[in-house]
Amino acid sequence: MAHARVVVRPATLARWGDLVRLxxxxxxxxxxxxxxxxxxxxxxxxxxxxxxxxxxxKLVASGEPPGLLAYLGGTVVGWxxxxxxxxxxxxxxxxxxxxxxxxxxxxAPCFFVAKEARGRGVTVALLRAAADYAASHGxxxxxxxPLDTRGVRTPAAFAWWGLAPAFSKAGFREVARRSPTRPIMxxxxxxxxRRRRG
Numbered sequence: 001m002a003h004a005r006v007v008v009r010p011a012t013l014a015r016w017g018d019l020v021r022l023x024x025x026x027x028x029x030x031x032x033x034x035x036x037x038x039x040x041x042x043x044x045x046x047x048x049x050x051x052x053x054x055x056x057x058k059l060v061a062s063g064e065p066p067g068l069l070a071y072l073g074g075t076v077v078g079w080x081x082x083x084x085x086x087x088x089x090x091x092x093x094x095x096x097x098x099x100x101x102x103x104x105x106x107x108a109p110c111f112f113v114a115k116e117a118r119g120r121g122v123t124v125a126l127l128r129a130a131a132d133y134a135a136s137h138g139x140x141x142x143x144x145x146p147l148d149t150r151g152v153r154t155p156a157a158f159a160w161w162g163l164a165p166a167f168s169k170a171g172f173r174e175v176a177r178r179s180p181t182r183p184i185m186x187x188x189x190x191x192x193x194r195r196r197r198g
Contacts, residue, residue, distance in 0.1 A: 004073040008129035010065035018076040037088035077117035080126035081110040106134035127170035135189040143186040
């Protein structure tokens with residue numbers, strides 16, 4: 001039986017229910033609701049749970065989707081955060097993930113794939129769609145910060161950055177490595193002219 005094709009859509013307010021179903025009562029992991037990279041350590045710990053959920057919903061409702069949702073056979077199975085790098089305040093203070101250069105880039109720092117859909121190319125599909133999404137907003141470069149565990153099995157709870165082989169399959173290339181297991185990987189894009197609103 002052929003596998004269903006992964007379909008990726010922006011996380012709009014109309015799809016908020018799908019995002020909630022995917023993340024479940026734990027907000028993907030420990031009440032995160034994909035806010036770890038967007039908040040300082042202190043703010044994230046203070047807001048874990050309901051406040052982080054409200055923060056994500058506000059982003060989704062803003063009209064500028066903060067990420068993408070993947071579907072298999074009509075069922076939501078995956079998430080990828082994607083936005084300009086400056087949206088992720090936690091990256092600014094990281095020695096390992098500090099900017100490579102002065103180029104303005106978009107980032108894809110967080111993934112969540114439902115257990116039953118892992119190993120089916122969902123992350124690769126999300127990365128390709130994230131690159132297209134960033135390009136449609138005028139970006140010429142997108143980067144991510146995957147784990148490179150060199151064949152060692154990584155527990156799902158630690159794989160939310162994504163894994164390096166998936167980035168490679170999606171056309172990303174390593175541009176820096178300040179830690180043995182944490183490459184910075186980039187993909188150059190062909191930016192589209194951003195549509196004017198209104």
